[in-house]
Amino acid sequence: MMPDPHAAPAPAEGAGFPPQASAVHADDGGDRLRACQEELAALQKEQALVSYGIAHDLRAPLRAIDGFSAMLEANSGDVLDAAGLDYLARIRAAASRMASLIDGLQALSRASHDQIDLTSVDASLLAEWALAELRDAEPGRAVEVDVQPGIRVRADERQLKLLFDQLLHNAWKFSAGADAVRITVSAERRDDRVVIHVRDQGSGFDPRHAARAFEPFQRVHGPDEGGGHGLGLAIARRIATRLGGSIGVDAVAGEGCTFHVELPAGGAHRT
Amino acid sequence: MSNRPILLVEDNPDDVELTRIAFAEAKIANPLHVVGNGSEALDYLFGRGAQAAHNGEDAPALVLLDLNMPRMDGREVLQAIRAEASTRSLPVVVMTTSAEPFDVEACYALGANSYIRKPVDFDQFMGAVKQVGMYWLVLNHPRSG
Numbered sequence: 001m002m003p004d005p006h007a008a009p010a011p012a013e014g015a016g017f018p019p020q021a022s023a024v025h026a027d028d029g030g031d032r033l034r035a036c037q038e039e040l041a042a043l044q045k046e047q048a049l050v051s052y053g054i055a056h057d058l059r060a061p062l063r064a065i066d067g068f069s070a071m072l073e074a075n076s077g078d079v080l081d082a083a084g085l086d087y088l089a090r091i092r093a094a095a096s097r098m099a100s101l102i103d104g105l106q107a108l109s110r111a112s113h114d115q116i117d118l119t120s121v122d123a124s125l126l127a128e129w130a131l132a133e134l135r136d137a138e139p140g141r142a143v144e145v146d147v148q149p150g151i152r153v154r155a156d157e158r159q160l161k162l163l164f165d166q167l168l169h170n171a172w173k174f175s176a177g178a179d180a181v182r183i184t185v186s187a188e189r190r191d192d193r194v195v196i197h198v199r200d201q202g203s204g205f206d207p208r209h210a211a212r213a214f215e216p217f218q219r220v221h222g223p224d225e226g227g228g229h230g231l232g233l234a235i236a237r238r239i240a241t242r243l244g245g246s247i248g249v250d251a252v253a254g255e256g257c258t259f260h261v262e263l264p265a266g267g268a269h270r271t
Numbered sequence: 272m273s274n275r276p277i278l279l280v281e282d283n284p285d286d287v288e289l290t291r292i293a294f295a296e297a298k299i300a301n302p303l304h305v306v307g308n309g310s311e312a313l314d315y316l317f318g319r320g321a322q323a324a325h326n327g328e329d330a331p332a333l334v335l336l337d338l339n340m341p342r343m344d345g346r347e348v349l350q351a352i353r354a355e356a357s358t359r360s361l362p363v364v365v366m367t368t369s370a371e372p373f374d375v376e377a378c379y380a381l382g383a384n385s386y387i388r389k390p391v392d393f394d395q396f397m398g399a400v401k402q403v404g405m406y407w408l409v410l411n412h413p414r415s416g
Contacts, residue, residue: 052371056339059368062391064285070393071292099391 044113051109058102066095097229104231107162108216111238116156118243120266123151123160123196127185130164134172142180151187152266153194155243160263163239164198166232167259171200173228175256193245194265201256210249236261275332276302277408280312280348281366282340286389290335293400301332301408309343312336313351316358331361333407336383338367338374346377353382360414362407366399 069091077085127147135143153160168183175181182201187194205213212218216234240247240261251257277294281287287305294303306312313319316331334352338345345365352358362385365378370388378386387403390396 052369056368059389059391060283060286063289063368063389063393063396066391067285067289067292067393067396096392 048109048113051105051113055102055106055109059099062095062099062102066092069095101229101231104229104235107166108231108235108238111159111162111235111242114159116159116242118154118156120152121155121157121160123153123155123164123187123194123263124149124185126157126161127151127164127168127198130161130168131183133165134168138172144180144182145184147185148187151185151194151196153196153263154266155263159239159243163236163261166236167198167261169228170232170259171198171202171257174202174204175200189265190262192265193262196261196263197258198261199256199258204251204253204256206253207251210251213249213251214247273332273408274301276304276329277404278312278315278331278334279303279305280307280309280334280340280345281305281337282307283337286337289393289396290400293397294404296397297401297404299401299404299408304331308340309345309348312348313343316352316361317355330357332413333404334361334363335366335403336363338365338369338378346381349378349381349383362411362413364403364407366403 069088073080073085073088080088124147131143131145131147135141171183172181175183184199185196186199187196214233214237217230219228219230236259237247240263243263245261245263247262248260249257250260277299279287279290281290291303294301304315306315312334316334336345336348345367349363349365352361352363363383364385364387365383366387366389367374368389375386384407385403387399390399
């Protein structure tokens with residue numbers, strides 16, 4: 001039986017979640033189940049608070065590192081030699097990488113803890129939106145995108161947008177070597193499920209690494225090949241799972257890859 | 272442009288210095304009055320405690336408020352500012368590292384005029400502080416009195 005996303009723990013920020021009354025029986029097993037659920041809720045709340053603290057408290061020192069490096073360069077750049085300036089540039093680049101890593105950890109935490117509100121969602125629109133943001137960030141890039149219109153799934157709109165952000169950013173950055181970014185988003189209906197395919201013609205990867213690609217910090221690409229914080233696909237999988245779906249990938253080294261996201265189908269005309 | 276001070280409520284000395292630099296580079300001449308926690312901010316605004324001599328003549332044109340501070344945090348400061356008639360319409364811009372939806376919601380519910388997430392990148396940080404200064408000190412027409 002497919003997992004019911006309603007039954008999945010979906011605590012509001014810091015609020016924990018109530019034990020599922022239907023699953024609790026008036027016997028010892030029920031009491032133990034209730035105790036476990038309460039413990040799980042407390043742990044999830046603590047984890048959300050720790051993630052919040054990490055994101056907040058690590059950013060402040062990074063701002064100081066980047067800010068004072070920039071001021072040093074601006075005010076004392078003329079007394080530094082080429083090596084000194086290179087060191088400053090490295091410090092700033094490292095701060096920027098760490099900021100992106102913190103953003104990734106925060107997105108992963110949000111994918112795990114944010115409340116899920118399931119409605120019939122136009123996935124095509126969300127994919128177009130994510131692509132528009134990528135275009136805005138890199139307007140000089142030649143891009144060919146083809147998004148099949150009217151893909152409807154039952155999902156949480158914000159979470160599904162976050163999922164597309166990860167997959168399309170992935171497709172985008174691993175097309176870096178190619179003269180143009182070519183990305184297609186299409187879908188097919190399988191009974192009461194929809195399978196969405198996100199295909200790129202970028203660098204792809206060795207299919208032997210496919211299972212590892214969805215683990216946090218398991219990078220298939222190095223930093224010189226466009227590799228990022230190593231959390232994007234972990235975020236995508238976390239969201240797909242919480243929405244009652246699944247995610248997989250077919251990859252060919254040098255020819256690109258296709259991600260498959262399976263989700264419950266949405267109603268045809270509901271908004 | 273009036274020369275009333277900007278009240279910066281910030282407990283992190285690095286962020287204080289970076290904000291000073293950003294205002295200087297943006298050529299915003301209003302004096303920057305810095306306090307390191309919420310209760311000092313209220314002492315300054317309400318002219319009490321160590322700030323008793325201060326008589327409201329130099330009421331700030333703008334408050335830049337950090338959220339997470341020891342003892343009294345930014346949310347409580349905001350609440351106290353909005354509860355007092357003399358500061359009810361004082362522009363308060365929350366400038367913090369958090370962009371958690373519940374922090375944003377809470378601040379607007381308590382009457383913040385604006386909510387800015389402090390960028391890590393210095394050039395973006397400079398841009399943000401400059402725009403805040405230009406908008407609230409130059410472009411925005413405050414309520415008189």
